[in-house]
Amino acid sequence: MSRYEEVRELAKKSVAPHTNAADKEGRFPKESFEALREAGYFGLMIPKEFGGSGGTLSDHAEVCMALAESCATTALCYMMHNVASYSIVASGSDEMKKEKLPAIAQGKKVMALAFSESGSGTHFYLPELSAKKEGEKIALNGRKSFVTTARFADEYLVDANSIEAEGLDIWSVPSEAKGIVFEDAQWDGLGMRGNNSMPMSLENVTLSSSDRVGKAGEGGAILSNIIAPYFVTGLAAVYSGVASAAQDVAIKYAKTRKYPDGSTLSGIPTVQEHLAKIYRLTQSARHYTFAAAKNGTQNAPNAVADMFAARINASENVVEVCRLAMKIGGGNAYAKRLPLERYLRDSYAAAVMAPSTDVLAIWLAQALIAES
Numbered sequence: 001m002s003r004y005e006e007v008r009e010l011a012k013k014s015v016a017p018h019t020n021a022a023d024k025e026g027r028f029p030k031e032s033f034e035a036l037r038e039a040g041y042f043g044l045m046i047p048k049e050f051g052g053s054g055g056t057l058s059d060h061a062e063v064c065m066a067l068a069e070s071c072a073t074t075a076l077c078y079m080m081h082n083v084a085s086y087s088i089v090a091s092g093s094d095e096m097k098k099e100k101l102p103a104i105a106q107g108k109k110v111m112a113l114a115f116s117e118s119g120s121g122t123h124f125y126l127p128e129l130s131a132k133k134e135g136e137k138i139a140l141n142g143r144k145s146f147v148t149t150a151r152f153a154d155e156y157l158v159d160a161n162s163i164e165a166e167g168l169d170i171w172s173v174p175s176e177a178k179g180i181v182f183e184d185a186q187w188d189g190l191g192m193r194g195n196n197s198m199p200m201s202l203e204n205v206t207l208s209s210s211d212r213v214g215k216a217g218e219g220g221a222i223l224s225n226i227i228a229p230y231f232v233t234g235l236a237a238v239y240s241g242v243a244s245a246a247q248d249v250a251i252k253y254a255k256t257r258k259y260p261d262g263s264t265l266s267g268i269p270t271v272q273e274h275l276a277k278i279y280r281l282t283q284s285a286r287h288y289t290f291a292a293a294k295n296g297t298q299n300a301p302n303a304v305a306d307m308f309a310a311r312i313n314a315s316e317n318v319v320e321v322c323r324l325a326m327k328i329g330g331g332n333a334y335a336k337r338l339p340l341e342r343y344l345r346d347s348y349a350a351a352v353m354a355p356s357t358d359v360l361a362i363w364l365a366q367a368l369i370a371e372s
Helices: 003-014 016-025 030-038 057-068 072-091 094-105 219-256 269-297 303-334 340-347 357-371
Strands: 111-114 130-134 137-147 155-161 168-174 180-182 198-207
Touching: 003 016, 003 030, 003 057, 016 030, 016 072, 030 072, 057 072, 057 219, 057 269, 072 094, 072 111, 072 155, 072 168, 072 219, 072 340, 111 137, 130 155, 137 155, 137 168, 155 219, 168 198, 168 219, 219 269, 219 303, 219 340, 269 303, 303 340, 303 357
Parallel strands: 111 155
Antiparallel strands: 130 137, 137 198, 155 168, 180 198
16 A cells, blocks of 8 residues: 555544534644654654654655645645654754654654745745844744644744844744744634644744754755745645545535436536546646656756646646536535535635745746756
């Protein structure tokens, strides 16, 4: 059984039962995360020498896609945990790796990202968060917006302009650090309702140099070379998973929705056309995402461009897949008797989640120019 199939079965059993509650109540899916913890998936990206699975970008994509078929919120939050964890694997000091990686692998530490700011929007590489020297310590002050997994993560990676070198620094900030304030009751999303996204204020949060991921000024390179590829590919996988779920529901409903004469919805040519397009768009998203992840794993030519393009492709395709699936579901979909309206709401986050598809299109063009 492949990793994708393994996680797909795990998600059906231990994640899907909590999805509706997380969506309706807008609460973080703690039970789903606990199931992933018990199954050892918090250590997916951690090297085996630290107790993890030593997963690749392809493994990351497979697990995120499989989870998203059952719960997009769980998949999104888990994806960010992987990205933050791998950032430490790829760029953390030996001291940081020895301290944090075994705990992550054992499921004792949940990681999250805190890069978005109100002032810079989806351009999270332009932080306004300030850093200043206080003796041997560094003090961070400012505010991060849309922090996913807020209050439930144990540590957050945040970016700030470096005061010791030109460029950015990325810091690993413990949730219990003095001066961190979460602004509750700020999240009431249209979709992805359980991700507990909210602003996080940092008021004179003091850290030591050992809390910095990488050397002073290397944050920009880490964002570009580690965080962005894994984040973008993870999002492509999440939205491909949502498209897959919508596809399966639409096909099943079309085959089982019967009329008085015994015929089914699937016998109507217009519905058949919709199903054909749904399948084509879904498979396009899935296969391109897996191919881009494979290229990234192998460091193939145009790998970066493929990852950006796969994210754009999945983000655009999932909205159209869900729109067509809603048409097939008709009144039952609109009345929420089918999960299609949840898939549609979740899909709309694809275009606005940083980096937005508009920003990604520019990045894609720039990558193509640089690689040609």
